[in-house]
Amino acid sequence: MKSGILKKARHSTALMAFMFGASAAQADPAALLGKTICDNQADSFDYQWITANVADVDLFFLSGDTVENGTINAVGHEEDFNDADDVYIALHGAVDVVGDFSGADFAALFLANHASTPTSVTFYVCQSGTPPEGGVSSMAALARSYPGEVEHSTLIGAVNAPGPNTCPALAVDADAEPFDPIDALGQAVYHTDIDHTDDFDERLAYLMDRWDGGGVTYPDTEQTYEDYCEAQLANDPTGQWVSGFIANVNAQFGAAYLSLVNANYGGDDLVTCGPDVQCD
Structure with missing residues (x-):
């Protein structure tokens, strides 16, 4: 049997962080958690793993469930989410679902709070690389919010996620x-x-x-x-x-x-x- 560790949908090698998350950026990287931290132990230990492998991580917390009521809140510091060059997302998910948000709504809320183009964004989110029928994956929805010169590409240096029809696990x-x-x-x-x-x-x-x-x-x-x-x-x-x-x-x-x-x-x-x- 193959599966992710506790990373199930709410609704129904060098370390990857170094490979894709490290940069020469001076701003602290950000880890984004949310309501799914209450589902089981997984989000908490995702954060522990991120902080063990990425220096000086600032914690942010996602609340709400739509673009209109969603907020990204600094936890224990006064840094601006927009200033984080490298962002690590640790939430439960499903196809076209990130936490309590649709993939498109999550991408829109992320862009509203991070107008500057990140260096990297990494999804530790189940099915975030899986396109829904007739649509694009949550990973792609966010990436395309910062459109590159090549069609359907992105200006973000690297957007990382589990491949189609998979969930990530430690x-x-x-x-x-x-x-x-x-x-x-x-x-x-x-x-x-x-x-x-x-x-x-x-x-x-x-x-x-x-x-x-x-x-x-x-x-x-x-x-x-x-x-x-x-x-x-x-x-x-x-x-x-x-x-x-x-x-x-x-x-x-x-x-x-x-x-x-x-x-x-x-x-x-x-x-x-x-x-x-x-x-x-």
Whole structure:
């Protein structure tokens, strides 16, 4: 069986970040999270992986579900999203869905908040490279918002996403079993179409069970991690609580999530479009 780690739709090698995200830009890179952080542990550990491999990342939080009510909010700093040359997007998704937004609406909101042309944009979002019938992928919708000279290309230096009909997942950089497990999340690679060891389902079930129950409560509360997250989200949709939440997710689930990543191997790199590559 091949699948992404917990990166399911809400509605139904050198590390990739270095390969595509590093630049000589002086502005800090940005990581964009959103409401799907409450779905399971995946978005929190995507952020942990990004910060382990990219220096000086500024956290932003996406709220709303349309272009009209959507906002991109700085979390714990006063940097402007528009100034970030390299942007990493860690949300759940589906075909033509990024978080709570359609691919087109997400692209429009991104452009409204980032009028300057980024150096790179990387989607760690399920199916973000998959075109819907008669349309373009979420990746392409964003890329084409900064149109290049070549038809359906982009001025963005690199737009990276999982290839068509795939979801991204953190995995050990190994082609086949047996392989040596990694001992830190930052050592993982982001691949699609990964393979799993036989105990993957057991490791996944452990995490899923304890996210919304399983005898695990959020620190100093009687709420599950899911319930606590949703309550915070209702109270503050701008996400100013998210940094502390991610730290507690890491403290509670870090070892188990690393165990899950160690059940993944193989797969393919993200795909890229850019100034001379058509974005579909």
